Amino acid sequence: MSSRLIYNIKQLVNTRRETYLLRGAALADLPCIDHAWLHIEDGRIAGYGPMSTLPRDLRLLLDEGEDSTGEFADPDARAIDAGGRFVLPAWCDSHTHLVYAGSREAEFVDKLRGLSYAEIAARGGGILNSARQLADATEDALFNAAWQRLQELARLGTGAVEIKSGYGLTVEGELKMLRVIKRLKEKSPLTIKATFLGAHTYPPAYKDDSDHQGYINLMIEDMLPVIAREGLADYIDVFCEEGFFNVAETEQILRAGIQHGLRPKIHANQLHLSGGVETGVRLGALSVDHLETMDASAIGALAGSDTIGTLLPTAAFFLRMPFQPARELLDAGCAIALASDYNPGSSPSGNMNLVVAISCIQMRLLPEEAINAATVNGAYAMSLGHELGSITPGKKANLIITRPLPSLAYLPYAFGSDLIDQVMIGGEFIRDKSLIRKPVNTGT
Numbered sequence: 001m002s003s004r005l006i007y008n009i010k011q012l013v014n015t016r017r018e019t020y021l022l023r024g025a026a027l028a029d030l031p032c033i034d035h036a037w038l039h040i041e042d043g044r045i046a047g048y049g050p051m052s053t054l055p056r057d058l059r060l061l062l063d064e065g066e067d068s069t070g071e072f073a074d075p076d077a078r079a080i081d082a083g084g085r086f087v088l089p090a091w092c093d094s095h096t097h098l099v100y101a102g103s104r105e106a107e108f109v110d111k112l113r114g115l116s117y118a119e120i121a122a123r124g125g126g127i128l129n130s131a132r133q134l135a136d137a138t139e140d141a142l143f144n145a146a147w148q149r150l151q152e153l154a155r156l157g158t159g160a161v162e163i164k165s166g167y168g169l170t171v172e173g174e175l176k177m178l179r180v181i182k183r184l185k186e187k188s189p190l191t192i193k194a195t196f197l198g199a200h201t202y203p204p205a206y207k208d209d210s211d212h213q214g215y216i217n218l219m220i221e222d223m224l225p226v227i228a229r230e231g232l233a234d235y236i237d238v239f240c241e242e243g244f245f246n247v248a249e250t251e252q253i254l255r256a257g258i259q260h261g262l263r264p265k266i267h268a269n270q271l272h273l274s275g276g277v278e279t280g281v282r283l284g285a286l287s288v289d290h291l292e293t294m295d296a297s298a299i300g301a302l303a304g305s306d307t308i309g310t311l312l313p314t315a316a317f318f319l320r321m322p323f324q325p326a327r328e329l330l331d332a333g334c335a336i337a338l339a340s341d342y343n344p345g346s347s348p349s350g351n352m353n354l355v356v357a358i359s360c361i362q363m364r365l366l367p368e369e370a371i372n373a374a375t376v377n378g379a380y381a382m383s384l385g386h387e388l389g390s391i392t393p394g395k396k397a398n399l400i401i402t403r404p405l406p407s408l409a410y411l412p413y414a415f416g417s418d419l420i421d422q423v424m425i426g427g428e429f430i431r432d433k434s435l436i437r438k439p440v441n442t443g444t
């Protein structure tokens with residue numbers, strides 16, 4: 001049985017004996033233990049507490065650790081001195097599109113020159129640009145590119161991630177993407193969930209209103225049965241938006257997914273009041289995501305439901321959109337999660353540290369609220385609340401160990417710095433050991 005002890009932790013963050021989805025004011029409560037130890041056995045959290053309560057048998061492990069020399073202890077040691085460092089659950093990123101081919105920085109420059117997201121989409125750019133690039137990519141090439149991105153995310157502290165299809169838009173292309181996600185699930189130590197997003201946009205052959213039903217039929221009759229048979233997806237998602245899928249189309253597609261055992265998620269209210277939030281609530285969606293554009297009716301519907309509102313602040317940032325009304329959502333009692341929306345068009349970054357920082361800086365989330373939204377509630381937005389997202393006995397040991405920091409609020413405050421020393425996934429450190437650094441001057 002492999003056993004590891006992390007000790008002298010300055011603060012152990014998000015310690016919970018039991019977890020549940022956090023709503024409204026509950027997000028401000030982030031239980032922490034100062035000067036703590038954490039015991040990991042066989043890749044899972046076995047116990048924790050203040051240093052004064054370290055059990056005698058674990059104390060023996062300390063002899064195998066190093067003295068506190070100011071260096072981070074050898075990550076291969078069974079006892080690791082985390083002096084001055086914070087330990088928190090790894091980020092749970094519940095909304096990404098990280099399987100894609102190529103990149104779209106030319107469109108980025110077009111946007112700098114004044115074109116809008118909708119104008120770029122209307123010219124055959126946007127999602128259709130990625131769809132053309134994906135059609136030309138082999139499954140292996142897609143897998144390799146996605147694998148690199150996943151490695152980068154893990155080093156940035158992400159321990160669980162949801163990945164969507166939606167750049168295939170043909171039977172062959174959507175299945176290719178979902179098979180890549182399946183391979184990532186099998187090979188990566190990260191916990192991964194797959195979402196079928198065939199309804200990301202209408203492919204050119206079906207773009208006229210009168211042809212929409214043809215593509216919907218293709219998804220329902222030719223894609224969903226194979227996806228269900230091969231177990232290629234956990235969820236089904238639709239981009240419910242003006243110029244994309246309307247409410248009636250969204251509902252038809254999601255109901256077909258539900259019949260195949262896929263719980264809905266929705267891209268809702270990104271650019272307009274699309275009715276996507278109310279539709280998601282009505283269909284029992286696990287989450288409705290984006291929410292840049294909200295009114296009282298959409299907020300009220302979400303607050304009165306079990307559906308999670310997933311906010312994607314780096315997409316709003318990148319597209320220069322108004323930020324999601326996080327404070328209003330919390331005041332109304334909604335359950336909110338934070339995710340990266342990592343994709344080549346609206347958020348070419350999967351850095352959850354930046355997501356947390358921007359949510360504080362621009363949406364006025366408190367650091368405690370942002371951390372809860374990016375850990376516990378992010379886990380619930382992937383049906384992983386029982387398994388990840390908090391320091392709870394029995395949960396998978398997916399952890400972030402920070403550099404020595406003056407306080408937890410320093411994380412979103414020093415938003416441009418790499419403040420992570422090590423990341424543990426399933427009990428194993430995954431950051432290159434050469435990255436283990438001496439304490440930095442944090443200005444205190």
Ligand code: NIG
Pocket residue numbers: 097126127130239267270315341343344345346347
């Ligand atoms: O979540 N909004 C729709 N889909 C993505 C963007 C996809 C793209 O531009 O490639 C999003 O922002």
Ligand code: FE
Pocket residue numbers: 095096097267341343
């Ligand atoms: Fe998205």
